[in-house]
Amino acid sequence: MDLFSFIDCANRTQSLSDLFDLLVGSAADEGFGEVAYGAVNYEETERLAEHPMPAIALNFPLEWRKHYFERKYYEIDPVVRRAASHSKPFMWDQLLKQRRLQAGERLVIHESRDAGLKHGVSVPLFGPSGRIAVLSFASRFDDADPVRQIRRLHALACQFHVAFGELSRPAVDNKAITLSQRERECLRWTAEGKTSWDIGIILKISENTINFHIKKVMRKLQTTSRTVAVVKAIKLGLIEIPGLSDSSLPEWTEAAD
Known part of the structure; x- marks a missing residue:
């Protein structure tokens, strides 16, 4: 499924569980079908299961989930910590190369690999009032290539985050949002991968x-x-990108800081 098909399906999805299943299926097509979505600095009342915060929705292996929450790894997880202070998506492999990681942080990553999560990509996501969430994609395959998939996973994460927020909160009056012609032009070129320059x-x-x-x-x-x-x-119909296919998607961000 290309990104714009994903957006179309997400727009028509009526439940949070169906939306998460849609994301998992699309990520699995890229070889990263293990997905976790969590709130970093706020409590999200709409969640898909009775997991301790910060989890909102996830399908990581059951035994790893139990182990992770029993040991309160979310308090030392370097993925959660990095998401709170960085704006770009990052690969878990990059974290292990950082000398400043503490022993407990390295332990979380090594144990996640032992649990079958061989490679991972995490995307920090930002919302109103300083809210920060993180969406992580993991692969069970030793030969998975996060470098190749990071931009597409980033785009999927952003769309999911928007759709989840709209489904879990009261509807707002989108008619009140208007863009000038110049603003629409800037956005359309941004969607084509152009920089401000x-x-x-x-x-x-x-x-x-x-x-x-x-x-x-x-x-x-x-x-x-x-x-x-x-x-x-x-999604709101404020701009249209005619003829934009999945193969011509913009390079949303660099893989590393």
């Missing part, structure tokens, strides 16, 4: 002006992420 050249205006318009859009759509702004704008 690129868009400035195309539209013959300064890079600072492009950043100004994009920041206005992000405020209107209540996000701090350009990626989420594009996804929300498409």
